Amino acid sequence: MMIILNFLKKNTVSIGRFVICCSIVMFSVAGEVLGQVKAKRDKPNIVFLISEDNSKHFMKLFDPNGVETPNIEKMLQSGLLYPNAFSNAPVCSVARSTLISGTLTTRTGMYLHRKIKLAPMPEGLEMFPAYLRKAGYYTTNNYKKDYNAVENENVWDNSSNKATWQNRPEKNQPFFHQETFHESHESRLHFSNDVMANHKVTDDPAQVFLFPQFPNTPLFRYTVAYHRDKIREIDAWIGKKIDELAVSGELENTFIFYFGDHGGVLPGSKGYLFETGLNVPLVVRIPENYKHLSPYKPKEKPQAFVSFIDFAPTVLHLAGLEVPEQMDGSPFLGQGLKKANLESRDETYGHADRFDEKYEMLRSIRKGKWKYIRSYQPYYPDGLQNNYRYKMMAFASWKDLYKEGQLNTEQAAFFREKPVERLYNLEDDPYEINNLAGEEKEVLKELRDRLNTWMMEKNDLGFFPENILVNRALGDPVAFGIKHHDKIKQLIEIADWATEDWMKVKDNVLEMVQDGDELEKYWAYSVACTFGEEVEPDYHKFPDFKNEAVPIVQLSAITLSGRVGATNPMPALIEWLNQSKDPVANLIALNTLVYFKDHTLYGTNFNSDNLQLLAENEEVIRRLKYLDGTW
Structure with a gap:
């Protein structure tokens, strides 16, 4: 023992090096063992x-106009x-x-x-x-x-x-x-004018790439540059x-x-x-x-x-x-x-339905370079009021420029009615501007059929208005869809009448609104609403909406009266809303009311004080705040 102690006293530095070397070897071996354990x-x-x-x-990894992302790369x-x-x-x-x-x-x-x-x-x-x-x-x-x-x-x-x-x-x-x-x-793009004035972005806004549907304004350019920093x-x-x-x-x-x-x-x-x-x-x-x-x-x-x-x-x-x-x-x-x-x-399916307080049912399929979008209420413009979206200054300015007539056709499309069917060749048209539905008939039919088959196989519950979904289906949605598989298939077929000419399907629509059940009537009215003013010569053959007993069907019938230009639908909508005790149905009706108020001449004399709703939820309150100007 004394020999060892004397050796340690005389060779402190050497021993230190020895210990370090041993430690390195030990850690190295341990690391190799640990690596083997992890690998196994x-x-x-x-x-x-x-x-x-x-x-x-x-991101430049995916798009030549994007931002360099070295860590992701x-x-x-x-x-x-x-x-x-x-x-x-x-x-x-x-x-x-x-x-x-x-x-x-x-x-x-x-x-x-x-x-x-x-x-x-x-x-x-x-x-x-x-x-x-x-x-x-x-x-x-x-x-x-x-x-x-x-x-x-x-x-x-x-x-x-x-x-x-x-x-x-x-x-x-x-x-x-x-x-x-x-x-x-x-929400990070809900900035103010003060931010625009004082916050310097990395990219020169004048040089950033704008999507073709965006107006070429300093605000839009700054917003794009700001997002690129994110x-x-x-x-x-x-x-x-x-x-x-x-x-x-x-x-x-x-x-x-x-x-x-x-x-x-x-x-x-x-x-x-x-x-x-x-x-x-x-x-x-x-x-x-x-x-x-x-x-x-x-x-x-x-x-x-x-x-x-x-x-x-x-x-x-x-x-x-x-x-x-x-x-x-x-x-x-x-x-x-x-x-x-x-x-x-080479296929993917997409769907969009209620988005906060904004309703519209859309489905899509992409197969290879082809993209098909089906709109089930195409008269609702994409730009229909949605309070949270319009907190973004660029979003709000887009709408203002539309009202002022300052947008070209591509930029204004967001605030106008849409085609029932849209078809895009994404290799030539990555931002979905040029609708080829009228030219590529075979591709259109193939993708429509594929989408319909997918929706039938998956029992797409979007064909039930949300008030019916909430009140009848959400106990077990999957079982509900299976039970109503045949009904979903039928509703898809009725909804697809909107892809035909009015003269070809009008007898089917009229028969269904007379004799169908509530869902059949609902979708037959929805089809007629899609055709809008084309239906006007035949409108006298439809039932008086006052005689529709089921509230959601009556709401669709009131919508049709406004779409064909037969009468101002606003008084009937307000009366319907003031009598309804279902907040979800009220939300659907308010979507229609906002459409008529903002996108037709019917909203000229609208007064929110006339709305005295009996049933509300958070989304209904969003709509009411917009309508009374407090949002």
């Missing part, structure tokens, strides 16, 4: 990094870029309900933004993190959820603004973590999150999905079925230890179409878990998938 894990970690409200059109060194990734709906709560459930929300009752009443999860199906948790994953969410479905307690280990995968109790436990970047949200903030956040995984040693064990929660925040994107509302950026970083789970090589750009119904099945498949039959999508990463099969996927 059965299940990879999975992280969703989600940015709010941005389509792919603002760096993910491609060992990752994949998906140019054809889509939200199935262009707004937060519906998109996020799709992601968490793996279901098409028009089938499961979660498709209206925002929910008036929560839908239950389909019988036998759980939100997908619950399956991961049962399989041993630590599941965390930081922190936005915004689901239109009832959430059970077994979904997350922690969901809060402090939730992190780093708090898992066992360091070798696999984790699923979801985190949302909020600074790109629509894209840069997204990129910095992504870099920070990847660094956290790298420092912890978990980077090469973790699949990282970066994507937007739906399309962009600029006017006409969020909430609408254009590509700027649906086509999201998606980059997936493939970890070295699990690269065998990708059918693609690093830096590839899969052309496969993937949409939000596919994300939950993909996560479960990557984790080696069975995908529940109730989910509507298919995995696009994981064991056993073939690249050739994935690359054959």
Whole structure:
């Protein structure tokens, strides 16, 4: 012992070096062992990094007019870029309900933004993190959820603004973590004139690219430049999150999905079925230890179409878990998938319905380069009042310029009636300006039929007015849809009369409004409303709307009276509203009232004091505040 102590006294420096060397060797060996342990894990970690409200059109990775995003681009060194990734709906709560459930929300009752009443999860199906948790994953969410479905307690280990995968109790436990970047949200563009005057943006507003439907004004240009800075903030956040995984040693064990929660925040994107509302950026970083789970090589750009119904099945498949039959999508990463099969996927379906207080039912299908949009109330303009949207100065100025007659045809289309059917060749027309529905008849029919087949197979609940959905269907929406499958098929057929000439379908419409049940009548009146003034010569053959006993049918009949120009519908609408005891039906009626007030001559002498509603909800109050000027 004395010999050892004397040696240590005389060789302090040498011993120090020896200890350091030993430590390095020990840590190196430990690191190798730890790496082997991680590599041998059965299940990879999975992280969703989600940015709010941005389509792919603002990132140079996806669009030549976009912003450089070096951190996201760096993910491609060992990752994949998906140019054809889509939200199935262009707004937060519906998109996020799709992601968490793996279901098409028009089938499961979660498709209206925002929910008036929560839908239950389909019988036998759980939100997908619950399956991961049962399989041993630590599941965390930081922190936005915004689901239109009832959430059970077994979904997350922690969901809060402090939730992190780093708090898992066992360091070798696999984790699923979801985190949302909020600074790109629509509300960040609700700035004032003072911000415009004092906040300098990175890009010269005079040089930024404007979508062709936008007016070329300093305000629009500044708004675009401001949003581009938010894209840069997204990129910095992504870099920070990847660094956290790298420092912890978990980077090469973790699949990282970066994507937007739906399309962009600029006017006409969020909430609408254009590509700027649906086509999201998606980059997936493939970890070295699990690269065998990708059918693609690093830096590839899969052309496969993937949409939000596919994300939950993909996560479960990557984790080696069975995908529940109730989910509507298919995995696009994981064991056993073939690249050739994935690359054959070239279809995606979209839907838009109530958007806060604004109603309109639209459906879309994209197949390859072709995009088909079906409008079921095309007389409602896209620019119909929606209070939250019009808090953005650029949005409000767009409407003002329209009223002043300062917009060209492309820019003004947002505030005018739409065609029942629109068809776009996205290779030639990426911003969906030139409607080819009248020219490409074969393509139009093929996509219409595909869309109808999809809606019938998925029992699309959008064919039931929301008051009926809330009062009759939300106990079990899936079962309700199955029970009424034949009725949905019939309603789709009735609604499609609007794609024909009036003279061809008028007898069918007249027969249905006379003898149909409430839903048949509702949709027959809706078809007639689509034709508008074309119906006027035959309007005397329709029942007097005063004799319609079912309130929602009577509302459609009143709408038709105004659409054909037979009478001022405003007094009848106000009387209808003042008698109704159903707040959801009132919201539908107020949508029609705002349309007639703002977009026809009938609103000239409107007085909000005449409205004395018996039933309200939050969305009804939004409408009332707009109508009395207090919004």
